[in-house]
Amino acid sequence: MPWWIWLVLALFMLAMIGAGIAYAIVHGLRGLKTAGQVGARIGEIMDSMQQPTEPHDEPAPSFTEPLRDVADRYAQAHVAIIEREHATRARHIRQWARWNNQD
Known part of the structure; x- marks a missing residue:
């Protein structure tokens, strides 16, 4: 094969590696954003669980x-x-x- 075919193949390979890295970075950042939102929601829920609540007037168990x-x-x-x-x-x-x- 002529040398220029190897050059085209090598450049195509480098372009695909670069595109793969860019794809991974973009989707990784998007995933981190989503994980941050989920973490914030879980934090809010956990915080609300720590708040004191009013005592409920629950009926006594039937066995009592x-x-x-x-x-x-x-x-x-x-x-x-x-x-x-x-x-x-x-x-x-x-x-x-x-x-x-x-x-």
Whole structure:
């Protein structure tokens, strides 16, 4: 091969190496900027976690209350579930009846 082909290949190789380095630098700086923003957001969240909060009036755990109270709450919740299921079943029955009457 003539000498000028080697020169063109060497110059092309150097240009590609330079382009690769520039690409890596540009994307590296962009990544550092994004990482800085994420770090700032995490810092804000951690700072807000360190702030004292007002005490919450949380209900007492059920195992500390009398069993009768817990059983009553469970029974009321179960009644609500049964009523919801009954309402759903009644809606389905009405819908099927309407579809059957359209024939």
